Amino acid sequence: MKIKVELFGVCREFSDKDFIDLEFDKNIQIKDIRNEMIKFVENKFPENKNYLEMVKKSAFSSKDEIVEDEFMLNNNQTVSIIPPIGGG
Amino acid sequence: MFHCEVVDVKTNQITIEKAQKFIESQKCGASLYFLGTVRDHNNDKTVTGITYDAHDSMVKKSFKEIYEDAIQKLKLDHPAAFVEHAKGYVPLGGISVIIAVACKHRAQVYEFSRFIIEEIKKKTPIWKKEHYQGEETAWLEGKQIQVKN
Numbered sequence: 001m002k003i004k005v006e007l008f009g010v011c012r013e014f015s016d017k018d019f020i021d022l023e024f025d026k027n028i029q030i031k032d033i034r035n036e037m038i039k040f041v042e043n044k045f046p047e048n049k050n051y052l053e054m055v056k057k058s059a060f061s062s063k064d065e066i067v068e069d070e071f072m073l074n075n076n077q078t079v080s081i082i083p084p085i086g087g088g
Numbered sequence: 089m090f091h092c093e094v095v096d097v098k099t100n101q102i103t104i105e106k107a108q109k110f111i112e113s114q115k116c117g118a119s120l121y122f123l124g125t126v127r128d129h130n131n132d133k134t135v136t137g138i139t140y141d142a143h144d145s146m147v148k149k150s151f152k153e154i155y156e157d158a159i160q161k162l163k164l165d166h167p168a169a170f171v172e173h174a175k176g177y178v179p180l181g182g183i184s185v186i187i188a189v190a191c192k193h194r195a196q197v198y199e200f201s202r203f204i205i206e207e208i209k210k211k212t213p214i215w216k217k218e219h220y221q222g223e224e225t226a227w228l229e230g231k232q233i234q235v236k237n
Contacts, residue, residue: 009141009215010227059233061213064146068235080143086230087140087147087173087214088124088185088205 001026001075003033009083010054014041019078030060031069033079058083089113089168092151094144097176107170107188115166116190120197122205124185126178130228134221137179143213147173150212158203165192171204173214 005020014020022036034055041051059066059082062073066082073079091110095102104121111119126138151171159167170188178184185208189200208214209231216228 006143008143008213009230012141013227057232059235061143061146064149066233066235080146082143082146082213082233083215084230084232085211085213086209086216086228087142087212088209 001028001073003028003073003076004078005033005037006078006080008080009085010051011058011081011083013051014044028073029069030067030071030073030079033060033073034058034069037081054083055081090152090155090171091169092148092155092171093173094142094147094175095172097174097178097182102172102174102183102186104186104188107172107186110170111168111188111190113166113168113190115192116168117192118194118197119188119190120201122185122187122189122201123183124205126180126182126184128180130218133218133224135180135218136221137177137182137219138184139177139217139219139225140174140184141215141217142173142175144175146213151208154204154207154211157207158200162196162199162203164196164200167191167196167200169200169204171208173208173212177219 001024003022037055045051061080155169168190173185187201187204189197191197219225
C-alpha cells in the first residue's frame with residue numbers, strides 16, 4: 001500500500017519535494033509511518049541526530065486531525081508529519 | 089465575529105487597516121492590536137529574517153478552535169477577533185502575526201488577546217526558520233504537540 005507523507009517545518013529538509021512517498025506490503029498504522037521515517041532519516045542523514053530526534057518527537061495528522069500511533073491507514077492515504085511547533 | 093487567515097507574504101501582506109475594518113463596532117468600547125514582529129537577535133545570533141512554514145488548513149482550524157475556546161472560557165461580551173499569520177520569508181521588523189480583538193469592556197480585550205497568542209504558541213502548526221548574518225539558517229526548536237489517546 002502507498003502512503004504520501006506531507007512534510008512541514010524542519011522535516012521539509014528531508015526532500016526537495018513537499019512530500020515523501022512510502023510503500024508497505026501490509027496494512028499499517030501511524031506508528032509504522034514513524035518507524036519508516038526514522039529508517040529514512042537514518043539512511044539519508046546518518047550524521048544528523050537532530051532530524052532523527054525531530055521525527056521521534058513529531059505528531060502525525062490525517063484530514064487536519066492529529067491522530068494517535070494506533071490510527072489505521074488506507075491505501076493511497078495522505079498524512080502530514082507535524083514536528084514540534086513554534087509560531088507567533 | 090471572527091476572521092482568520094494564513095497570509096502568503098509573496099503575494100499578500102498583513103495590515104492593521106484590514107484588521108481595524110473587521111473588528112470595529114459600536115457595540116464595543118475596547119479594541120486591542122497585537123503584532124508579532126521579527127526581531128534582530130535570538131540565542132546570541134544576529135537575525136536577518138524568518139521564514140514561516142504552516143499547515144494552512146490545520147492552522148485555520150486551530151485558530152477557529154482557539155477563538156471558540158476563548159468565547160467559552162472568558163465569557164466575553166460582543167467579541168470580535170481578526171487573526172492572521174504570515175507564511176514565507178518575513179524580513180527584520182516585518183509582521184509575523186496580527187491579533188486584533190474587540191469587546192464591550194477593556195479588561196476583556198487584554199485577556200482575549202493574551203489567550204489567543206498563548207494558545208497559538210501551544211497548539212497551532214506553524215514553524216520558524218531563522219536566517220542569520222552570513223547565510224546560516226536554523227529551524228527553531230518548537231513545542232511537541234500532545235497526542236490525545
